[in-house]
Amino acid sequence: MSKPPASPAFVQQLNFLGRDASNESAALQAAFSLGLFGQLSAGPGAWPLSLDSLAEHLGANRRGVRAILEPLVGLGFVLFEEGQGYLLAEDTAAFLADAAFRARLRAMLEWWHPVAKLPEAVRTGAAVDGRDLLGWFRALFLEPSPPVPNARAEEFFDRYARNFARTQALVTAAELGLLARLVETATPRDVLAAELKVHPEGLGVLLGVLASLGVAREEAGSWSFTEAAARMLDATSLPYFQRALPATMAYWEAFGHLGEAVREQRFRLDLRDPETARRIYQENASRISGIFGSHLRLSRKAAELVGQMRSLAGARVLDVGTGSGVWGAAFGLASPTTHVTYLDSVHVLDAVRPHLTKLKLEARSRLWEGDCLSVDYGEAEYDVILLPQIIPALPPEALPGFFAKLARALKPGGLLLISGYLLTDRRDGPLDALYFALRRYVSNEGDVLSLPEFQALLTPVGLKSARAFDMPIQQVVVAHRGDVAWPEVAAVPAA
Ligand SMILES: C[S@@+](CC[C@H](N)C(=O)[O-])C[C@H]1O[C@@H](n2cnc3c(N)ncnc32)[C@H](O)[C@@H]1O
Known part of the structure; x- marks a missing residue:
């Protein structure tokens, strides 16, 4: 009997997490760290700011400012009035006025680069470079969150702080062989940890994050794919899904410096450099050859x-x-x-x-x-x-x-x-x-x-x-x- 088809919404969400979710976090974090929100006015009588003025106020590159603004408009946190310019949505202005919320957003900025070390944290179960990465994941995904000013603030925080961490959880699960293992059979955590040569508690955090994504579940002490994940990913389709993840990671370091790229036009991954272009396009050609x-x-x-x-x-x-x-x-x-x-x-x-x-x-x-x-x-x-x-x-x-x-x-x-x-x-x-x-x-x-x-x-x-x-x-x-x-x-x- 053939299995029922995967839900399009689940497939879309998982593909988003594998490819674009970290880009989304990077856009929001760069906008926040550059002070972009503070330049825009909101509410009755607010005056739209043109792209040129905004770039000038930020002392930043016009195209770079536009590249981070456009997703914010797409998400509705910023409004665009054709022919005039940009405004801050009123509910965005309301939650960004909250000093405690802003402090929480600021504290997240220092985690972009450490988060890329999640595979090491799961292997060792210990802090990496003096940072309790597993504790950070636990607090974000497995423990109750502090209250936020309004519902849109929760959505903003989720996209800003959790999305890139979700991408990294999938990348880590692929890299450690966990996704391939979950495709096979339901297995107790400690048996999985021994097979994959990772720390049981580190693995426990990773499995918890995958559970929050609807990818993994624990039943009677054993971990397996959820039904939705099993419909989308099997031994044949998993390699296709996993193929997008190294490409996402190829941009991780560069996205960690997005603000710098927008302000100073300095690119950590510069495809106008012939050697970098050769490497990236060669990898791309072999990846797309596979499909x-x-x-x-x-x-x-x-x-x-x-x-x-x-x-x-x-x-x-x-x-x-x-x-x-x-x-x-x-x-x-x-x-x-x-x-x-x-x-x-x-x-x-x-x-x-x-x-x-x-x-x-x-x-x-x-x-x-x-x-x-x-x-x-x-x-x-x-x-x-x-x-x-x-x-x-x-x-x-x-x-x-x-x-x-x-x-x-x-x-x-x-x-x-x-x-x-x-x-x-x-x-x-x-x-x-x-x-x-x-x-x-x-x-x-x-x-x-x-x-x-x-x-x-x-x-x-x-x-x-x-x-x-x-x-x-x-x-x-x-x-x-x-x-x-x-x-x-x-x-x-x-x-
Ligand atoms: C994103 S890939 C697209 C590949 C293919 N057309 C496809 O749709 O699957 C872009 C391709 O353009 C090539 N490319 C980029 N700049 C180029 C240039 N200046 N001259 C020739 N090829 C270039 C790259 O080597 C790469 O193979």
Whole structure:
């Protein structure tokens, strides 16, 4: 008998905890430590402050301030009045006026870096670097909390102080082999501790935190996954879930210095440094290679969409920032005569070759190593140019010149297809896209854009017709010169 499907809300919540929850805490902590809330006024007669003024008052970088503000607007703690600026929500102002609550928030700021040592604390059951990390987790998750000024204060505190700790609990449970062990059978804590070579009390705290997340439960003295967790995670799906966690940890140190990045433009993880970019993109290419099959199902949907707009027979396709090659390969598979060029840096292209061999696409493929911002794309060379998840990796100031070169390289009737996150027109959501954008900021990469922002870049280079389409998980923006008919499928309505 097949097991019932996992609850979408549980899956979403666990994925959020694995990927974005620590980004959310970092945004709130950076806003608090930079004094951002204190700059905004609230209530009747309050005056919205423009982004430029706010950045100037904070002595900080405009884009950095925006990157931490946008999630706060998405969460409703800050309000945005179009064309005017930012205000503090009245209930936010009320709880931040409470000195005891502010002191509690301040005390949390020093825990970001120690929290990353949770695996060591669970192994030893002792303090780490003189800090009682297990006691801190116990107080946050397993003991009654001090009273807070209002209900919104509780939500703010939870996101600010507990979310990054939750992420770390999942990372630790994965790293110590606890999640893999919970998939198997219900087991008493001390037996688990002996098997995993960790301290029983340290493990007890970790299990308690997992229980508070609805992931683990104790019954008759034995620990196992809850029913909800067991529906989502089994021996096959657990590795996919766990794969996102090292990427989250790759940004941990940088997020611990988010305030510094916003104020001083100093980036602890700087992807504009060629050596760092090589390391991170290589790891990324091997990680996404591991999920090539499921990715391919998504990229083939985009190829189908393009196939409804123009024939792909004999088409020349360029995949810029190809990564594992999964987008270009989808177009290679769309017709037996399509030819695809895969462009990326040399160490990433190594990950593409095995996929092309397996899919028997080698004869109709060209691997092109180069920097997409400086290579010469020529004129009227390609029928379709793909930009899958590459825009957020590029410096925003380089985009006008980049799009001009790509537009020139498109043949008449050619299509440009951009995939990835798309923000609402007001840039106040979706939240996961805003956290993704914040990660791009903290690693000195590019930005996530809205459709009007894309249109403002594409129209001047002649790609005057652009629409967004919903794909499973993410969205695509398709643009052309106005010389291709749009398909029947509905475009995403303006947000
Ligand atoms: C987030 S990954 C996306 C990979 C793939 N397109 C996908 O959707 O799965 C971004 C890719 O862009 C590549 N990239 C970043 N900057 C680049 C540049 N200046 N020139 C060429 N490739 C670049 C990286 O090496 C990386 O493989």
